Amino acid sequence: MLRSVLFSLLAPAAVAQCLGNGTHPSLRKNLVNPETGESYPLGITVPAWAASYATSYMAGILIQDLLGINVTYSIVTGQVEAFFSVAGCLTPNNSSDRGCGPEGPSVTYQHLQMETWYGNYPAVWAQTQTFATPPKLLGSMGYEGTEDMYFSSRELSAAYETEGLALDYWTGFDATWKQPGLYFDQPSAVNRSMLKPCADTNLYNDLMMSAYLSASGDTDGVVVQPDGKVVGKCPGDGYFWLSPSCRSDPTKCVLYITGGGGYGLSGVLQRATRWNIPLAFGVGATWGDFVSVANTKKSMFYWWTPDPTFLEMSPVMTKFPAHDKQAWEQGDISTAALGVFIGKIVSHDLSALAPRLVGFLDNIQIDMDTINAMMLDQKTSGEEWEPVMCRWLQNNPQIWSSWMPDDSTCFPKFGMFDEITEQFVSNRDDKEGLRLDDCL
Ligand SMILES: *[C@@H]1O[C@H](CO)[C@@H](O)[C@H](O)[C@H]1NC(C)=O
Ligand SMILES: *[C@@H]1O[C@H](CO)[C@@H](O)[C@H](O)[C@H]1NC(C)=O
Ligand SMILES: *[C@@H]1O[C@H](CO)[C@@H](O)[C@H](O)[C@H]1NC(C)=O
Ligand SMILES: *[C@@H]1O[C@H](CO)[C@@H](O)[C@H](O)[C@H]1NC(C)=O
Numbered sequence: 379m380l381r382s383v384l385f386s387l388l389a390p391a392a393v394a395q396c397l398g399n400g401t402h403p404s405l406r407k408n409l410v411n412p413e414t415g416e417s418y419p420l421g422i423t424v425p426a427w428a429a430s431y432a433t434s435y436m437a438g439i440l441i442q443d444l445l446g447i448n449v450t451y452s453i454v455t456g457q458v459e460a461f462f463s464v465a466g467c468l469t470p471n472n473s474s475d476r477g478c479g480p481e482g483p484s485v486t487y488q489h490l491q492m493e494t495w496y497g498n499y500p501a502v503w504a505q506t507q508t509f510a511t512p513p514k515l516l517g518s519m520g521y522e523g524t525e526d527m528y529f530s531s532r533e534l535s536a537a538y539e540t541e542g543l544a545l546d547y548w549t550g551f552d553a554t555w556k557q558p559g560l561y562f563d564q565p566s567a568v569n570r571s572m573l574k575p576c577a578d579t580n581l582y583n584d585l586m587m588s589a590y591l592s593a594s595g596d597t598d599g600v601v602v603q604p605d606g607k608v609v610g611k612c613p614g615d616g617y618f619w620l621s622p623s624c625r626s627d628p629t630k631c632v633l634y635i636t637g638g639g640g641y642g643l644s645g646v647l648q649r650a651t652r653w654n655i656p657l658a659f660g661v662g663a664t665w666g667d668f669v670s671v672a673n674t675k676k677s678m679f680y681w682w683t684p685d686p687t688f689l690e691m692s693p694v695m696t697k698f699p700a701h702d703k704q705a706w707e708q709g710d711i712s713t714a715a716l717g718v719f720i721g722k723i724v725s726h727d728l729s730a731l732a733p734r735l736v737g738f739l740d741n742i743q744i745d746m747d748t749i750n751a752m753m754l755d756q757k758t759s760g761e762e763w764e765p766v767m768c769r770w771l772q773n774n775p776q777i778w779s780s781w782m783p784d785d786s787t788c789f790p791k792f793g794m795f796d797e798i799t800e801q802f803v804s805n806r807d808d809k810e811g812l813r814l815d816d817c818l
């Protein structure tokens with residue numbers, strides 16, 4: 379069958395048994411489609427980032443070993459592609475043709491995505507809800523995501539031990555009273571070959587810089603080009619935008635580095651201006667250059683959590699004044715951002731295919747320290763995700779044992795089977811030997 383060929387090419391089934399009392403691989407079952415009778419493994423869609431690998435293998439191993447269901451993993455590029463994948467699209471990675479739409483396909487072979495950054499792409503989610511197989515949202519992973527301004531705890535300690543300066547609070551960066559630049563490198567410390575010129579970044583994005591200008595009133599921080607486009611002003615050699623409080627003297631600036639086209643730009647520029655932070659905003663030429671500058675220079679940098687990239691330096695996030703909802707709605711985003719909801723999504727039909735499994739997925743909750751420990755283990759050991767997560771499950775049954783649904787909870791159309799008498803029973807008074815057959 380074409381599909382099984384595809385599965386074996388793209389998504390090798392994980393075979394090994396991890397937990398001592400887990401289901402033997404040869405005894406695992408497939409999902410059975412009640413309408414067509416077709417059977418297939420549970421498909422887990424894994425967008426290619428660390429916390430997604432960790433939580434997908436965590437869930438996948440438990441599903442195989444404790445629920446006895448065959449699992450395949452399918453890697454996709456990012457969150458948008460993962461939405462499409464669980465919505466049944468055949469080529470979710472292909473942005474010009476995802477292989478799906480309101481007309482079908484009518485069956486999806488992808489049933490689960492863990493670590494879903496659900497709120498980040500509302501328009502794409504809304505689009506998938508018009509498909510024949512619209513995915514469903516389950517609850518939170520147990521932690522929230524952040525995207526913010528971070529720096530190494532080494533700089534935090536240095537400033538505190540030298541003069542009692544608390545850089546984990548925005549007031550510690552206020553140039554009216556303090557010189558935070560003493561604890562960071564200057565923009566001149568970065569080799570220009572590792573940076574994008576401002577002209578190649580979102581500092582030259584008219585929409586974003588017009589929004590910055592109207593929120594901040596910082597006319598001196600932008601240049602209005604002859605054609606009316608508003609772009610960021612990068613004095614000198616054109617690699618850094620400087621905030622008002624160090625614009626006349628870049629040696630007082632705190633080095634700030636980010637990736638992509640300038641991730642986090644709007645919030646960082648507004649905050650630097652509003653809260654008087656002396657900041658030089660630059661963008662790494664590549665992702666590797668960004669990571670390298672953040673790792674080797676004393677800098678503030680863009681980061682999101684959970685993510686392992688900078689875990690070893692125990693990064694600190696500067697606290698800003700409490701989130702001001704009205705101001706954010708008006709385009710002033712200089713106050714603290716809200717945490718980002720991170721949940722799980724499942725296929726439209728998973729609760730019909732495996733109701734106990736959906737209960738189990740709903741119960742999964744971990745905290746940020748736990749996911750950080752998983753990611754650090756994989757990073758330091760350099761092992762594949764599956765053995766790392768198997769080890770974690772073996773060592774932490776106290777965390778996951780409460781996620782398992784009660785073995786004798788049943789659901790419509792799924793029978794209860796007495797393993798001792800080998801008969802289906804109609805009540806659960808005598809729990810001894812009772813198990814749910816096909817009650818996946
Ligand atoms: C399997 O082992 C784990 C811990 O190793 C335990 O929590 C769980 O209850 C066991 N499950 C069964 C069905 O015995
Ligand atoms: C589930 O996977 C195992 C291991 O790959 C395989 O031996 C078994 O036949 C599969 N079960 C079904 C019902 O396909
Ligand atoms: C989709 O993209 C991911 C990440 O780049 C890659 O690992 C995966 O193999 C791709 N899948 C297909 C079917 O091309
Ligand atoms: C993506 O889809 C378009 C349109 O069907 C097709 O021409 C193109 O070859 C596909 N790209 C890949 C990488 O498969």
Ligand SMILES: *[C@@H]1O[C@H](CO)[C@@H](O)[C@H](O)[C@H]1NC(C)=O
Binds near residue numbers: 569570571
């Ligand atoms: C900057 O990096 C380039 C390319 O790696 C290198 O050739 C050059 O010597 C570096 N400049 C300095 C001042 O280190």
